Amino acid sequence: MIALVLAGVLAGELDAPRLWRALDAYRGRPVVVSFWATWCKPCVEEFPVLMALARERKDLAVVSVSIDEKEDRGALEAFVREKGPPFPVYAKAPGDDEAFINGVDPAWSGVVPATLIVGPDGKRLALIQGEHSREEIERAIAGGKR
Amino acid sequence: MRFYVPVLVGFISVAQAHAAPVAIGDSLAPFSLKDYQGKDVDLKSYQGSKALVLMFIATQCPVSNAYNERMAALAKDYQPKGVAIVGINSNRQESTAEIATHASQHGLTFPILKDVDNVKADQFGAQVTPEIYVYDAGWKLRYHGRIDDNQRGDNIQSQDLRNALDAVLAGKEVPVKETKAFGCTIKRVQK
Numbered sequence: 001m002i003a004l005v006l007a008g009v010l011a012g013e014l015d016a017p018r019l020w021r022a023l024d025a026y027r028g029r030p031v032v033v034s035f036w037a038t039w040c041k042p043c044v045e046e047f048p049v050l051m052a053l054a055r056e057r058k059d060l061a062v063v064s065v066s067i068d069e070k071e072d073r074g075a076l077e078a079f080v081r082e083k084g085p086p087f088p089v090y091a092k093a094p095g096d097d098e099a100f101i102n103g104v105d106p107a108w109s110g111v112v113p114a115t116l117i118v119g120p121d122g123k124r125l126a127l128i129q130g131e132h133s134r135e136e137i138e139r140a141i142a143g144g145k146r
Numbered sequence: 147m148r149f150y151v152p153v154l155v156g157f158i159s160v161a162q163a164h165a166a167p168v169a170i171g172d173s174l175a176p177f178s179l180k181d182y183q184g185k186d187v188d189l190k191s192y193q194g195s196k197a198l199v200l201m202f203i204a205t206q207c208p209v210s211n212a213y214n215e216r217m218a219a220l221a222k223d224y225q226p227k228g229v230a231i232v233g234i235n236s237n238r239q240e241s242t243a244e245i246a247t248h249a250s251q252h253g254l255t256f257p258i259l260k261d262v263d264n265v266k267a268d269q270f271g272a273q274v275t276p277e278i279y280v281y282d283a284g285w286k287l288r289y290h291g292r293i294d295d296n297q298r299g300d301n302i303q304s305q306d307l308r309n310a311l312d313a314v315l316a317g318k319e320v321p322v323k324e325t326k327a328f329g330c331t332i333k334r335v336q337k
Contacts, residue, residue, distance in 0.1 A: 037328070039208040039209075040208075040330065041206075042331065067328050069297070069298065071298065096295075097295070097297075097326075097327055097328055098292075098295070098325060098326045098327065101326045101327075101328070102326070108326075109273035109274055109326065109329075110273075110274055110326040110327050110328045110329055111273045111274045111328075111329055111330070111331050112328060112329075112330070112331075113331075129273060129331075130273070130331040130332075131331055131333075
């Protein structure tokens with residue numbers, strides 16, 4: 001079931017297996033999965049880009065996963081409350097960071113921001129590590145369609 | 147750094163790494179960079195050390211900064227044992243003046259080299275700060291990855307870097323040769 005987006009409220013906690021199960025709900029369209037943290041300036045700068053992408057591209061889904069630690073959950077909740085994004089924002093569940101990184105994508109170095117593009121078939125299509133523009137995200141989605 | 151060959155048809159990795167990254171067992175090609183005081187530092191001057199630690203670090207990255215005290219302690223504990231510790235700052239927006247101030251404020255007494263145009267970060271395939279490379283006395287890469295498994299430092303379960311150094315100093319196999327952790331991007335120049 002697709003996560004109900006309650007504006008300004010975290011959608012819950014996820015480890016990597018639960019994230020993949022959650023992404024199954026979006027089969028049939030590409031999903032832009034953004035990994036970020038409140039302490040990461042480029043991530044925060046990118047957030048409005050993802051919000052615009054989600055509002056303007058109804059042919060795809062955006063899912064956001066914060067890797068903020070449990071101790072920073074207050075800052076995360078305040079950020080999400082303030083922004084009210086039109087997509088679910090999950091928090092990485094406490095636990096082994098490396099297992100999470102490798103479970104999301106073995107090619108991921110752990111850098112944030114990172115954006116995983118999941119194809120309509122539910123498989124990894126592209127991984128963008130580091131800062132990137134909306135054009136780069138859209139190119140990665142389109143590239144995967146070839 | 148291990149290069150992960152895409153295993154799924156159609157998979158694209160758009161990492162900002164460029165040349166083939168270094169891998170465990172690779173030899174270090176000595177290089178020279180200027181430190182934050184403008185002095186040339188040639189890694190050849192560390193030949194003869196029992197190990198060489200290269201640390202890609204930052205002044206503005208909250209994750210790298212969370213490790214400042216641990217990096218200073220590492221230098222204090224391991225330099226007397228014959229380990230050379232060298233920081234590398236590859237971030238385009240962090241000046242040598244800023245690196246100098248940061249090092250002074252945080253007690254980072256080891257040399258910190260300025261990697262102009264992120265040439266070395268590209269050659270190593272370094273992606274995040276902090277990111278660590280440990281070479282043995284023969285300058286073979288023996289460990290690559292994180293400092294430890296807890297960014298906050300309050301519940302460390304695995305002292306990966308110290309474990310690697312202890313193994314190298316003891317002439318033993320490094321127990322865990324590659325690790326990952328969350329970190330900041332290395333802010334590269336457009337090429």
